[in-house]
């Protein structure tokens with residue numbers, strides 16, 4: 186079994202302290218990965234700090250060219266990295282390839298944005314003064330990323346941080362380090378100066394503390410659970426460390442009677458089942474207008490039953506395994522809880538087989554508003570559905586959550602679309618669109634779903650300081 190290295194100060198380094206990488210389709214390890222202690226992470230931060238002055242000095246265009254070369258390398262190695270991603274994460278191969286395509290697009294987007302970190306000149310109020318607003322990179326950035334989109338969620342941090350002239354230390358999730366190693370390999374092949382990008386792995390809590398407490402680390406950018414987000418917020422207080430946080434979601438979907446029916450069924454299906462339901466913008470709760478409720482249940486259940494479940498490496502698979510035992514246990518607990526509270530099970534509901542972490546695509550109707558699956562992210566192909574009567578009721582139920590990452594609505598009524606856009610409490614709103622993410626637009630959450638935005642032009646702002654320079658001049 187191969188043991189993979191980390192990427193520290195321009196070198197691939199294997200250590201004695203190794204962790205297994207598990208294939209969720211079998212539950213068995215298929216590789217090993219090196220890990221390091223907190224002290225070695227502190228060294229990585231120092232090395233990133235040493236690499237900062239010459240990296241920031243390059244023009245945005247020059248840094249953008251490096252990003253383009255990383256993108257080209259990712260494209261060249263697409264099939265192999267996609268396979269590795271499916272093996273460590275479980276997602277169907279076609280979806281790993283889509284994730285790589287999106288990662289390439291992010292790199293290209295930020296390669297372009299690197300040239301556009303504009304400042305401005307502001308009109309003066311006092312004769313003999315001139316005012317400039319300039320934007321400068323921050324220094325060493327720490328990125329902590331989750332397992333569900335192991336490549337693209339790292340790239341949407343690494344690419345803008347580097348484009349803006351920062352250096353970065355990435356700590357991926359323990360379940361999926363090899364996709365992140367793919368980035369390191371592409372960075373190395375692209376010839377980035379040593380220390381500009383580094384990959385670390387080890388016990389998450391002490392590494393998180395190092396990032397929080399090390400004054401050379403100027404910002405932490407994190408995607409993961411609200412629980413860990415709160416640990417970072419508490420820890421950031423002492424050093425007043427800036428944070429960008431993409432935390433959990435609990436996305437509602439509203440299907441109105443005036444929607445294009447087939448389009449709504451397909452849109453809800455993709456929003457629910459993409460990435461095996463393990464996306465923070467996954468449709469978690471589905472609300473359907475009463476007049477089309479029965480018809481929707483029928484059509485949607487038929488589509489869910491037809492999905493092919495299996496090892497993501499097999500052709501034609503729609504639904505792979507969940508990430509681990511804990512993910513499976515949570516999904517089954519949410520189903521049991523909903524049924525106990527009176528939900529009707531229309532399909533699925535059980536684990537498949539003993540090997541790997543597979544769950545049947547599941548549809549439940551008449552799900553109680555206070556069921557766990559309506560309150561928390563289920564992170565599985567489990568669809569709880571409820572009926573609503575009026576738009577006001579639908580909006581009230583949609584917003585009745587502490588999360589605010591994404592929301593979906595299916596309707597052909599333009600007036601309603603504008604009312605929904607303005608009243609739904611979510612950072613991303615998909616109207617007749619089950620896959621709303623794009624490199625070009627900001628992504629992030631309201632309420633407890635986080636702080637700040639990634640992607641779009643906001644994505645690079647998150648890694649720039651703003652300075653006002655007041656010039657006293659004799660003119």
Ligand code: ADP
Nearest residue numbers: 329330331357358359389390393409410413416
């Ligand atoms: P999930 O529940 O999806 O696994 P987590 O928030 O636990 O989400 O994990 C997201 C990332 O946060 C992973 O890289 C994980 O290692 C890291 N992490 C977990 N605990 C901590 C912690 N105490 N401090 C910093 N990072 C952490």
